[in-house]
Amino acid sequence: MPPRTVKFRAATVAAVLTLGTTLLAASPQSGAVAADPVPVADYCQGQCDDILPPGENGNATLVEILGNQAFGTHPVHSDDQLDRYNGLVAGHTGLTDQKLTDFFNDASFGVPKDQVESVTSPRDDVTITRDRASGVPHIKGTTRYGTEFGAGYAAGQDRLWLMDLFRHIGRGELTSFAGGALANQGLEQQFWPQAPYTEADLEAQVAHIRTQEGARGEQAMADAQAYVDGINAYRDKSKKGRYFPGEYVLTGKIDAITNIGEIQPFKLTDLISIASVVGGQFGGGGGGEVQAALSLLSAQQKYGVAEGTKVSESFRQRNDPEAVLTIHDGTAFPYAGKPAQARGTALPDPGSVTPEPLVHDRTGSAGTDRKAPVKAPAALRKAQGIYDDGVIPEGSLPGSGSGAQKRGMSNALLVSGKHTASGNPIAVFGPQTGYFAPQLMMLQELQGPGISARGVAFAGVGMYVQMGRGQDYAWSATSAGQDITDTYAIELCEPDGSAPTKDSTHYLHHGTCTPMEKLERTNSWKPTVADSTAKGSYRMQVWRTAYGIVTHRATVGGKPVAYTSLRTTYRHEADSIIGFQMLNDPAYVKDAASFQQAASNIDYAFNWFYADSRTAAYYNSGMNPVRAAGVDPALPVKAEKAYEWQGYDPVANTAAYTPFAAHPHSSGQDYYVSWNNKQAEGYASAGFGLSAVHRADLLDDRVAKLVEQGGVTRASLTRAMAEAALTDLRGEQLLPELLQVLRSRPVTDPELNAVIQQLESWRASGSQRRESSPGSHTYTDADAVRIMDAWWPKLVEAEFEPGLGDNLYGALTAALATDESPAASHGPSGAHSGSAFQYGWWGFVDKDLRQILGRPVKGPLARTYCGNGDLSNCRDTLLASLKQAASEPATEVYPGDDNCGAGEQWCTDSIIHRALGGISQKAIHWQNRPTYQQVVEFPAHR
Template sequence: MGSSPAFAAGARAGDGAAVSAAEDPCGSQCRDILPAGQNGHASLVEILLHKAVGTRPKHSADQLAPYDKLLHEYSGLSDEKLSDYFNDASFGVPEDQVESVKKPRADVTITRDKATGTPHIKGTTRSGTEFGAGYAAGQDRLWLIDVLRHVGRGELSSFAGGAEGNRQLEQSLWATAPYTEDDLQRQVERIRGSGERGAQAYQDIQDYVSGINAFIDDTVGALNYPGEYVLTGHGSKIKDFTATDVVAIASVIGAIFGNGGGGEVGNALAKLAFEKQYGKAGGEKAYTAWRAQNDTGATTTAHGKEFPYAQSPRNPRGVATPESGSVTAFDHSQNEEGTGSAAKKKPGKGDGVKSKGVLPGDLITSKKGMSNALLVSGKHTASGNPVAVFGPQTGYYSPQIMMVQELDGPGLRSRGASFPGLSFYVELGRGLDYSWSATSASQDITDTFAVDLCEESGAEPTTESQSYMLRGKCTPFEKLSKHNEWKPTLADGTKAGSYDVVSLRSAYGLVSHTGKVDGKPVAFTALRSTYHHDADSVIGFQKFNDPSAITSARSFQRAAQDIGYTFNWFYADTHHTAYYNSGDNPVRSKNTDPDQPIRADKSYEWKDWDAEANTSAVTPPAEHPQSVDQGYFVNWNNKQARGYSAGWANGPVHRGDLLDSRVAALVKDGSVTRAKLVQAMEEAAAVDLRAEKVLPELLDVIGSSEVTDPELADTVKQLRDWKESGSQRREAAKDDGKYEHAEAARVLDAWWPLLVEGQFKPALGDELYKSLTSLAPINESPSGGQNGGGDSGGGVGASQPHKGSSLQTGWWSFVQKDLRSVQGEDVGSPLDRPYCGGGSLEKCRTMLLTTLSEAAATPAEKTYPGDDECEPGDQVCADSIVHRAMGGITVPRIAWQNRPTYQQVVEFPARR
């Protein structure tokens, strides 16, 4: 459809007024949802009432029920019924839907709607609009914004208590993005000096923090003062926010969602373990096969075209291989005094938990399964307009770690989700006549360098030395340290204590490990291309919110090029869809290996690298995976494109396949609608990836001969019935308390770690098996258990229960490829040898039946041992999603479903 004056970028409704469906290019076809709810604010009285009688502040959990019930009702979905499960994301608020109106200053109005309490911020000036965005952020997330700025400064335990989770989180941030106040200020000034848009972004941030501070002034001493401050002993003391707080928060969000690479030391140790097990030549061959940087069977988001990046060269230069047994991880926790936990297990529940923090301790370190996207080109839809269902899968919290708002002011027209403390722009949402979203891409932008250690005195260096060689000179590491002290906290059982969070910084990045290379002591340092540049991406986000900047799919891709974080960006308007992979991908020295540690020498550095500014040449936009108007796009953190190096275990079985197969089928049938695309997403959200994609191969091997044991034959039949019925982990009806194929799901949960170990450990050996499982967790089940050996078998973060996002990391590709090889099938990118049964189909089958029998006999209480939420053996509860309380208000559990936490459903029938 053509343009209309009614859709002009400058068209505005009155204060708080809705833009009519005729004026809004989305025509009431834009919807979104943010569980549990928009409101993350609670006074002390509201928190105490919640704990005493279960009441909750308005809009703190009102989006939970519609989000949850889609799982049980999606099969009958129609476009007309989408309103039962998603909120209206049209611009403005109809007069009869206005809940409240606030004018924090004369040039801005914050209108909240009755349905969700979302702030619709309309400014007559740009400064007023940004001021209003800050004020609204304070209203909805002040406590959480304060928590995040303390995380970003390595000061969380001093602020929120010495719970183990708080200390773990600030240490992991300090390992990734430690900054001094001068570092933070330099990032602010860099924004300010980045041309006209940078100067505008600087002013936007100043106005935004002024709005937050105005809310603080209004709430201190008032009845609506956030109760968390009182409960944590802060009273009415809230320090004013500054622009450097915004950078500190950006460093946290970037470390969680926009990072990639940096695992080279672990890769090197795994390669050494392969060589120890199979010899030099055999070990190298095996490592390359298992590493599978470019597995030919992997589903890619960009179809067809190859985008080579970060592949290991045939004959690498400058590799710094650590000596086996010499490597020690750097300890970021020092001088601990009086720390500890007095947490006790609850009667009748599980084994208790270590003292929790206000945020998960592994929020940064755990493998992220963030977000998914499904887009279909207009040539395959019923309307002829593109359709998109997409959103970030940022975890389940109360209050949510994202918040929704509408911005309407000069140069700003958007509605969608933003991170608290960064909501001066909408980061994921809709513009005037387009919508966009992102998934974490995690391509490799972090390299590990080995710096030679030295002593300034000239003495013989050791791995404890505090200086390193830089351009021929012995140079002290810069020690970045924060001293944290905290008082006893009855809520989590911690004692009073203190400690220092410490990082060592070199020109080549942050020290992650020490060890020896060729007999000499070295420090291994992680150099991230976006370090010291966490706030630079603000320019791209500014453009996303500017209707004059985003006028086409191509202009959106150009805006995404200004974002240094590693994200896959998706776009839809009335005519076009687009995809672009962002990130500051460094141009590496020729024939250096990004998969292994590199010697810290000028000849191996990134092209045009400036150590002081940490800038270098980056790959040009044309070399980033991208496409416009491809028939369809799907991404669930899977491989971006052929030739684009992927992480461990990204092969022919990936949860992205669950989306790809379903959307491809819709496109083949044609006439795709919003409802059909939502159904594809939700069906995939309920599927057990192992059951749909790997169980068929397991059953084929077992079915190569008759199963004579009656009980085992019945177990096999149950597994086959589950697979043929759709492989879902879903109750027959909401709150039924039991899965439709409960026994089959229980058996597979218990079987998976047993069969993986039985399939691979005999040939890999204990040491190599342990090394591989530390890099590529064998399992990420919905319940968070069954990892096959704790941290060594589950990998960091793989055992986290009740998190929702599941089935991204696991050995499903390894298992599937090996079983196909054992059956004599052609396998693209095969492993180095057949493993199951030593390559014997009969012995492989025997192992599978033996481990299956063991799994079938395993009590549910062992498979689902129970915890503070669930009784032992309760399968549905073990899988269920628990919104982690980050404030004083909790919300009910919901059924497991593997889907975004903020999600849009969009189709634009018109343009501006």
């Protein structure tokens, strides 16, 4: 979780308010209003729209922060996209193409003369024109350097404090910078161990891009330097003019009266640090092999090796034939599948695994101003292993006890021109990156030599638009999560030849006893106006090896080992800059094929989507390693030469990677959908959960129906997305089977029959979580929603735990949480995060119930669990759990937190933008949709 909303002592507020007149007088003044420079060719012709709540402006002066805290006022353009985004909940049913701009920005290039709000020229060779509607910076340079300088300057104007936070998060120094709040501790503990770089490591990555990536690499680093120069120019100017972000005063960095203090200059290595945070959160994939091994061992202990392996694999569902696919034309792309005869697997001895400690030498209070997290029902929390406030359990590295699930949370819907009213492809797509204030991304338009694009970039790495539109094409991404991270078991040793223990800090590397490298961060903090957490400190420590970062200790065959996590993008956090440079270059991207080539230069695991006036297309990017023959990528493997990635060089962390053609890709398919689902046949899942039911089914069913009807429009495709965004996956996809079992014979209990009728009515009306009327804060089917929220974790446990046993059920739920309802605490921003139903036991329940009902099942579970395979017993089991759920009061189903009272269902579901600074935002209706979203249809092409 991000840092909590800034709180202030009354005396400080009173003292600072006396400075109001002086500080307001020092606010930045807009340049003279002028016409936009000569417009660039725009082939979208007014049919490109986008939205990014809550607003473009992410900076606030001290007075603006105090005004927000005291009176609820907001700086201009800090919240003006929030109501439009929220309005689609009620407005989508009557949506037309003409009404799209009621809920989205006009994403045309340039700014009409009568819509110009301000023009700034930080250099003679660049102008930053902002529009009145949203304050988006439209940056136009006459030189390449000027264009990128302007991009950095605009980033400083809109996200200076946020960029400063994230360079410290990436370096594991957030608490020393912003205070010791538990949320701050959780962030640095989450991200730094994934990329624990020294300054020399960061500098080496800059040098690699500049010297090893050819002319484009040199240009990329020149662009990055210009961008950093622009940030620093704004940093200097805002400091001198006293209109810098007020958080610097509230955290004690600058004195409000004397202006003494400093905002540290930005440098190129800061960009690498920020990129490691962004890429690690949204572009990773794989890992979790230790938890998978524990699940396998539990299954083997219960059923024996052969049958246990079969049971474990049936829950793993690596290549479920019933999984919804992005490429659904039958084209297969085999990757990371289970080998016929595995070699080199290193399963731990039962009971020997211990997580590697991360936090050491803690002193002081853990926090005096801690915010209570939203608490899901107790059974659900048990199944999910939820950590309050996002804090990693002390004594373990992040992810050490969990599976490989990455919270990607993005979606895409594209329809080929053959099925649209206009004959041109239509796309509704965007990344769902969580809800923050300010947002992690910022909108911008870049126009300069070799650059022509509008869209979003993550703050601090905005040299190029990362998702958006060019002159005659648009593109977006969803997190792919394919397996680019492996776990190795390194045999421990002692340099003197004595017997090693699990605590040994040397390991055998190609027969030589080699020392691990210890990497540390020591953070200390003291109370500030912004953070009253008591003084304290702690040290984070990780061990780095030639096979990655140590995450666990164990024994294998009686010998002590350390398990390590190695991902292909480690030490290559910013190499993807080349691909983004190409996507912004109108001379490079001219069609679907050139787009796919550009996307192939992005190293992180993403699904990339493209639309122009002629073609919709798709490409899956990522540094997919070529593994040694016979290695099972789903389990830990011995750290020996024979089982390494082919061509592996531990110094540079490079290897042989699968070629372009082996990555799932397609052009011209009738339609594409993606919601972090399985990409294509044969492309094995990196973790648990890509099974017969997935939230992408909510999109696939609706888009397939639109395509069958024909005449798809931008509005109809947006309606399909918005309807899916309000739908409870369990109600739509699984309730029919549950009801069929319950109704397999008459229900004689009148109270229970009434409960079932409520669920039937909810299902018949669409299984939505939607207000009865706008602003009522009450769901139309509130009781049915409450019953489902209470019932699901109980029914899963009742259905599976008796057959699996406590140990195996616990191991499987540790690898894959049973539920991710909107009321659960999950995702990159914890509770109130919007995203829901990405991973859960939906597919397992679906297959098990169909087996009970005697219906066809492809890729069935190895056993039938509900009622031990008997329909009558299964019905009794489900009825008993339903009766228990129906009697659970709303105050227990929705316990409440600092934002919501106990029993407040709508509020518990609601989206709350997590404050990363001093400005807070109101709660909005739950909706499961991208944070940044485009609606595009190009009628013409160059």
